[in-house]
Amino acid sequence: MKKKTAWISASVALLAFFGMVDAAYVALHSSRGFLLPCGLAGGCDQVLNSPYASFLGIPVAWFGLAFYLTTAACALFAFFGFEGALRLSFPLVSLALAFTSYLFYLQAFVIRAFCDYCLLSAFLVTLMFALHLWLRQGSSSASQSWHKP
């Protein structure tokens, strides 16, 4: 396996790990009925008590957890030789980035409060997306070089 793919998949897996901790923390905390401590942004409760905090009746954090779990699985499979797995996770990460951008817009302009956990998640998703892009860029240039006469 290429060193670059190994490096990228290990990084995505690590980011997914932090994402899982973040999402699981919010999901577990809110399912216990307690409000979250909110250090930097200070608006966690406002954001997580807003009508946008759940989708189809399920807290968004659970969707986040499912996303990070799937991405971690893809990254680990890629790390252990199933290189195509990261290509599978690319559409998922792109969708997550779009959804994260929407959530960021809601926090900035609709709820007018930011939540640390959501910001951390947005940061992780953006990094994951960048890593996926990097991988694709490398693979596309490699494939171009194959076709050179």
Next chain:
Amino acid sequence: MNRSNDQKSKAVKSKQREPQPRSLAKPLSALAVLVLAAAGVAMFLVKRGGPESPPAAASASVDLGQKPVITPTGWSKGNLAAKTVLVEFGDFQCPSCAAARIKVDTALKKFEKDLKVVFKQYPMSNIHRNAMGAAQASEAAGKQLKFWEMYELLFARQNEWTNVPDALTFFLKYATELQLDVERFRQDMLNSEIQNKIFRDLLEGQVAQVRSVPTFFLNGKLMQGVKNDAEFEELIAQAIRTAQ
């Protein structure tokens, strides 16, 4: 000799190039380790920040120097001029809040002359899908002077509307039962004034570090670690004695 060595090394290299059978065991076990570690860290953080620990995980809004002030205003019952005020932050979809209303009513009957009870909205919409709707329904009923009647119906029939997708149908049914002007009630539920009032209550609770519902404040002080109804009443009795 050299040629045979070359052939040997080529054979070894070609063996190395042969695709190795990839096993699913490695990625699956790595994933299991990752998931368990993430779950462990999350559980640890939840426990550390949970109600068992002192409120060390205070929110930044409090650290900014804002003193939590519990205003003794809102939907009130008992002796409205009493010096002792019990403020409850509650959520209509929370089963403990439904149970707590009986405890509050018992205390109110006992200390009728010396106690004022105030209810503040604290709908935890992230875990209770219909809590915000119920809060709006109670406020809309309040606009027609039947807040406490709706409060009682919402708690008493919590099971009916808790997990339904169209809780509004039930709220309208209760409005009809309470002989409210149903059309006005429906419009008031979406009134921005009512929504702002609910958000003001929520904000007040957040500043005061309300972490769960129901949370009670007795004369502005958080009632913590109350073991049973007897202790709850005893604390109220003490506050009344101090106030006199």
